[in-house]
Amino acid sequence: MRFLNRWLSPNYSVLLTLCSLFIFIPLISRGLLGWSQPYGYLSDIAVGSLLTVLLYQRTLLIALPLMIFWSILTLANVELISAVGRMPEVTDLHYLTDTQFVSRSTHGAGLSHPLLAFALLINIALYLLLLLRQQPAARQPLAGTWVLAPLTLLAAHAVLQYRAPSESDQWFQFNLPHKLAAEGLSNGEQDLQSWMSNQPPGAPVDIAGLQQLDLDGTPLLRQAGRARNVLIITLEGIPGAYLSPSRDALRSPYDGNTMPRLSHWAEQGMLTADYVLHSHQTIRGLYSMLCGDYAKLDSGTPKGVELLNNPDRSQQCLPAQMRQNGFSTHYLQGAGLRFMAKDQIMPQMGFDKTLGRDWFSNAPHLKFPWGMDDKGFFEGSLSYINELRQQEKPWMLTLMTVGTHQPYSAPADYLQRFPDSKLAAVAYLDDAVGDFLDALEKQGLLKDTLVIVTSDESHGIENLSLASAWGFNLILAPEQQQLPRLKQGIYGHVDLTASVLDYFALPVPNNISGRSLLRDYSHGRQIISYTNGLLREHDGKGLFTECDFQHVCRRYASPGFINDKSHYLGRFTGKAARLLSQQAERLNQSLRGANPSQRYQFANHQPIELKPQRTDDWADNLVGAQYLELPENTQTTVTMKIRAVNLDAAGATLQLKTKEYDRDVKIAIPPLPTLTADQPVSVSFTFNNLDTRKAFSFHLLGQGNGAITLDDFSVTTTPRTDSMVAAQSETPAAETPDEEASEDLHN
Template identity: 55%
Template sequence: MKNMLGHPHARLATLVGLVLVIPLGVRALLGWSDPLGYLSDLAIGSLLLLLLLRSPWWLALPVLLAWGGLLVASAELVSAVGRLPTSADLAYLFDPQFMENSTGGALAHPWLPWALGLGLLACLLARGWRRSQPVQALPRKAWTLPLLVFVAHWSSERLAPSEADQWRQYNLPHQLLSAGVGDLQRQADRWLGRETASEPLPSAGLTQVDLNGPRLIEGPGSARNLLVITLEGIPGAYLRANRQALHSRFDDDLMPNLSRWAERGMNTPDYVLHTHQTIRGLYAMLCGDYDKLANGTPKGVELLTQNARNQACLPAQLRQAGFTTHYLQGAGLRFMAKDRIMPHIGFEAVHGLEWFRNDNYLEFPWGKDDRAFFEGALGYLDELRKQPQPWMLTLLTVGTHQPYSAPDDYLQRYDTAKQAAVAYLDDAIGAFLDALERQGVLDDTLVVITSDESHGIDGVRLASSWGFNLTLAPEQAQLPRLNPGTYGHVDLATSLLDYFALPIPAALAGRSLYRNYDSGREMISFTNGLLRYHDGLGTLSECDFQQRCRRYASSGFIADQARFLGRSDEPAAQQISALAAVLDQSLLQTPLNLRYQFGGPAPIALSEAIRDDWADNLIGAQYLEMPEGSRTRVRVTVRALGKANQAHIQLKAKEYEQDVPLGLPEEIKVTANEPMVLEFDFDNPSARKAFSFHLLGYGTGEVEVSDFSVITALPGEEESAEELPQDEHVAQSS
């Protein structure tokens, strides 16, 4: 070994093995084979080789660690949810606490870090043994190799665009580099006045209610109650009826129980999910609006600044109509502020993991496994059925979130943990629906089964946008087995209000699933880094991270195959991007976030120790945006409940989950008589995105976070933002 590493060309050979051989081999082993992908790996690898061959170890080591981290992060996220990381969630994958929760302590490809680690060790040893001898520089013409490969990739992608997934065409450093170059080019065009302003496409077809089709059910629906079951991450391809209707080549029957129930209900095969992330999917389906078609503050969080638009959401409307409204999920509520968002949109009872008293069947880091969750939900339904009022219950599972836990017998029967977890969910939802039928719940309850987002399916076109909607209604005979139209989460609130023949607020959008339409309709989504827009007239446009758009002939949105029509010209691409920007501003007409209030009177139990920034976060103040040139003021008041109790409180600020130094104290001791009152402000010289506060605590008993205000305004206008009437800009605590 010493003789090999002491060879004059050892440094070159070990570096070639690390940055070229390993990534090319990984691509082949993971099944990501595509000519463009191999070109991408060759381009980045050869560039690293030239840059680092003669560089000192203290410079090469952090670069190679970062590069290796990107490779591992890409493999893990593609395996988990079928997409490449974006700049907004990239930092999650380097947060060891989040990764431990998301992977259950075990990576999907544990051999990859070992391979990279051994390759890196060999490089460092070769450098150590040869440090006394200078390394001969490569010929200058060698620098033309990465340039030629980059040009070949760029030319091929434009002359013969591929429909392959992005991780097949790019490695993550190349994608981030390409996106950065595109951003710089657009910024330069703006500075030089070369950018041509494009009017956004008309948005009425996306933002207005359309009830112009005849009803499928004569008069109001006969159901008295409403049950909405939301399954974490399940794509529409898992239902056999959807695959058959769209002639999908995907034929894995992972959910036979749910498919069996789908034979008895109304399915909507062409059902579109507009975004990734649970809180965004819940907002779209419950509030009849598109969430951000990019990476920004979720609209559910923005909704906390308003006490008007939230009243148009489905739970608030049903509550006004005399329903009792309930929300139950299998995980804790505080992350992403669901403990505040759900009451704010009209749920009068909101429960998470703390509500359940039944034991789990298996250990799962995010909360209740699916079998235990649905067994607990049956008990919740028993109590609801004893009350005289009609009710609405929304359920959210978490078992099919990575790390995809499942019992050993399921793991032995399936190739991957994801497939085993899906099968475990299928058995759980099948048993739950069977129980509902035995107990007579289906006789007077409208049941809608859907998913919050799609974790994608490798090799299935548009799988990241393909959702499902299964309706089980008392008057099922009047409904078709297949609903032929194009629908999405934005239609769900309008549809359910239409079923019960209740007034539909003008703020909602969409068509009713319970009407028949004889025309196409517009639809838009942003998943897997691609902005997709269907014009309702047979053309689907798909725009990538560089705002380059391709056009396809497609009668609906979701299709197994579509005929490529060519590239969109630049003005058309700008129009689609401008349309998405218009939809993003449907809540806040100002770029400023005004005032958020995340505090409230609810007691919060403390843990004995802080395990990590995720599990012990006391407040859901995540993914905020601060515009360039603004100033943010924060006020926090925390006190211990009970004279004998004391708490130790920390406040961290993060941007893209990387710590932001704001000069905050490391830890503050809090008692009932000595509360923590913290007030500070900071400037935002450049725009901040994915900015999060993590309020952490440990000790005995409970605490109350009576105030957690975040006010962002232009310098000098913070006071006016604070003086605005509370009922106009601050969500009331429930």
């Protein structure tokens, strides 16, 4: 009884509450979420016990904020993994703790794990109640020697991983703080190794194998294809594992019958199962597909944005090439166009018409925050195709769905049939694209049109290795009898442009990379991808390499890129690991080079309808200047000129916000005056980038009755000169909030 009373005392009850928050809840949730793996449990115990030792009997001002911060990280981490199948990187820390991110991620469906949130909240409340019962004089923090126990566990985790590395996803192996700390230490180690090796920055790295245009294979068709038109159907976020023929071909352990109707169509055409997606994010996937080049293999400014300053390279993209050869070119998507500047990037690629959500006049079947639901989208697309078929010119049409983008949306009957909204949305898309392809066949379009079905990126599959990089390519051609049902070999988005041009026997520009899906090759090829924080490369000779966030690389003997049963050969770090990263960095510079100066113009002079009330920084954004990289030690100048179009007498209220990794950041932006019919707004301001800013976004928000026109929204970044630095140091601090260098406002 004395022993029981001792453990029920306030002191030990507080200790038990801390253990519950930092150790027991993570361990139990790991098991319930299906993330069971010895390394993960060891990481949870090590980090949880370390926090318990450090916070036991500390003051409320120290313990409570850290407990709340821990709970937010834990919950947001689980939500992110459930939604997009990846664990955060170091640069996502602000992204995860931002309440706006959490609210947007769970829009319409609430938290996907409300019991976890409830358990964390109750635990903190219980801690506060117990602390109030405790006498302040009785509080005695644990001795410092107790820290040795969790530190020993962390050291054991590192040693075990080195001797027997796991192939599981990051969240199976790491608690989130452990992962973030390990990543930071690894980056520091890499910097030290680079410094000690005296390797000059920017040393030349051979990337010829990745940039090569290879049309030396044996053609599958005896002559140019008979199709008159080309239709590219891009499905938001769909991994190749959702197609049963892909799973069967690669012997994947994934057993979900997720998209039966598209799987049926995959059995009718030529399916490429070992198909690599090179990155996350729609604009990056579209760039790789349509411009025959690798997208950025990091979170830097998308190459699609950089394309706006490179008209020569733009003319080599597939739409521009098809237009030069007599095709009318069209791009149609279910979402709005301004986000990430697709209203400018797609025309720059060579599309004659670029249309988004505003084009659709047919009624949607359900309300979705990003745009048209998939069924309504394909119904509208079918009517658009019928219009194209009336014209004399051949045409190229690229379609982009949005319904399987987070937050996932589906009708009530689908939500009732499936365990979560994600699978319900995928099933809804499967029926929608199945109906669409059935209609195309019934109308005879498959007899004169090359149809390609693929996805822009993969939203991943929990517990499935490589799912974040696994795509698919399905070709339906008039010459289907001459094509194999299953295309052998490793291909990826970088190959799509060369493949379409090769099908029509059109010349392929030399700057295009990749191979043709319409050819057989007797030898392998080098190919690379960066998804879910992992840089992966296949050398085309049976060697697959994967480098994680700690810059630790593992080699496997694998005939293909997507292969769950490859043979582990060992791990390496140091110079060899840096070489792969340097190849990725060289590929990232294919459009802009190493020049830190850059200028982007995001104004398109088209009327933009305002809403009487704005509700969302993303859906209501009026400019497409998102996810830019602003290099360190540079200065950025933003210039805006805005005019009113049919505004009422009250005018329009405008606001410009800035975000980094989707989180609000403070930049000294001058307030924007009210915009009226006779009083345009013109603003210019400058700020410094002492450190590199990545995933940096501008959000121009407005509300009013009528429309506006952006005549100018330019973002210019140049290196800081000695005179700029001197002027900055001489400027009183009160006049330079948040490193502001200068500003000018007039209307």
